[in-house]
Amino acid sequence: CSSYRLRDALHPLWQSELSVSGGTRQSPINIQWRDSVYDPHLKPLKIHYDPTTCLYIWNNGYSFQVEFDDSADKSVIMGGPLENHYRLKQFHFHWGAINEWGSEHMVDSKVYPAELHLVHWNPVTSTSFEDAVMENNGLVVIGVFLKLGAHHAGLQKLVDALPAVRHKDAIVEFDVFDPSCLMPSCPDYWTYDGSLTTPPLTESVTWIIKKTPIEVDQNQLEEFRMLLFTSAGEEEKRMVDNFRPLQPLMNRTVRSSFR
Ligand SMILES: NS(=O)(=O)c1ncc[nH]1
Numbered sequence: 127c128s129s130y131r132l133r134d135a136l137h138p139l140w141q142s143e144l145s146v147s148g149g150t151r152q153s154p155i156n157i158q159w160r161d162s163v164y165d166p167h168l169k170p171l172k173i174h175y176d177p178t179t180c181l182y183i184w185n186n187g188y189s190f191q192v193e194f195d196d197s198a199d200k201s202v203i204m205g206g207p208l209e210n211h212y213r214l215k216q217f218h219f220h221w222g223a224i225n226e227w228g229s230e231h232m233v234d235s236k237v238y239p240a241e242l243h244l245v246h247w248n249p250v251t252s253t254s255f256e257d258a259v260m261e262n263n264g265l266v267v268i269g270v271f272l273k274l275g276a277h278h279a280g281l282q283k284l285v286d287a288l289p290a291v292r293h294k295d296a297i298v299e300f301d302v303f304d305p306s307c308l309m310p311s312c313p314d315y316w317t318y319d320g321s322l323t324t325p326p327l328t329e330s331v332t333w334i335i336k337k338t339p340i341e342v343d344q345n346q347l348e349e350f351r352m353l354l355f356t357s358a359g360e361e362e363k364r365m366v367d368n369f370r371p372l373q374p375l376m377n378r379t380v381r382s383s384f385r
């Protein structure tokens with residue numbers, strides 16, 4: 127409803143929302159399972175991440191983010207809906223203040239407590255991530271839903287580093303991490319053409335949303351919520367609800383890799 131959109135436009139994280147008004151392919155969206163179209167031409171997604179390309183973890187004031195060395199084709203994805211390979215640049219998360227909300231995308235209006243985004247760029251059509259941000263189909267983001275459940279051992283290595291990046295702009299070395307451990311084993315995904323969900327909100331993203339969530343436990347979610355939006359010395363603002371509200375589907379079809 128309009129007040130919802132107004133909140134979206136005025137939300138501190140997305141003041142620039144108005145600058146992308148008129149967008150026809152904004153993200154996130156609510157994926158209506160029954161409206162998605164099975165595409166038999168969609169291939170399995172192939173993921174080859176080299177754990178030694180992991181560089182550091184930092185608090186960028188929106189989320190915590192793990193950055194990778196993308197100077198060569200070492201951590202790449204291909205297949206799926208993609209025409210060539212894409213290089214992993216970073217991954218980050220979005221989450222809520224409580225378990226009842228937090229993800230950016232929804233499935234039949236079901237919202238998850240958190241969502242992982244693995245951000246990749248097209249080295250065939252761009253020379254850098256920053257370039258690819260402005261290119262049509264310059265980026266691919268894999269979205270993975272997090273649901274409350276069992277302890278996630280792979281995630282715990284990340285969670286243990288969070289106290290060191292509690293404040294905005296804090297950074298800590300983070301070597302040898304393979305984000306494949308954060309992928310569900312089920313190969314099924316939806317895919318659609320969309321945008322970044324944080325500024326510059328550019329419409330350059332091929333989204334690949336995994337159908338099956340991964341499980342994390344309550345303590346791990348609570349550790350996310352102990353991060354701060356604010357820098358050291360400022361009045362503390364807890365980093366929670368760092369998700370963008372739903373955007374209109376407009377003239378788009380969501381394809382599924384599964385029947
Ligand atoms: N949340 S997102 O994956 O669309 C993103 N990545 C970089 C900027 N925004």
Ligand SMILES: [Zn+2]
Pocket residue numbers: 218219220243323
């Ligand atoms: Zn994101």
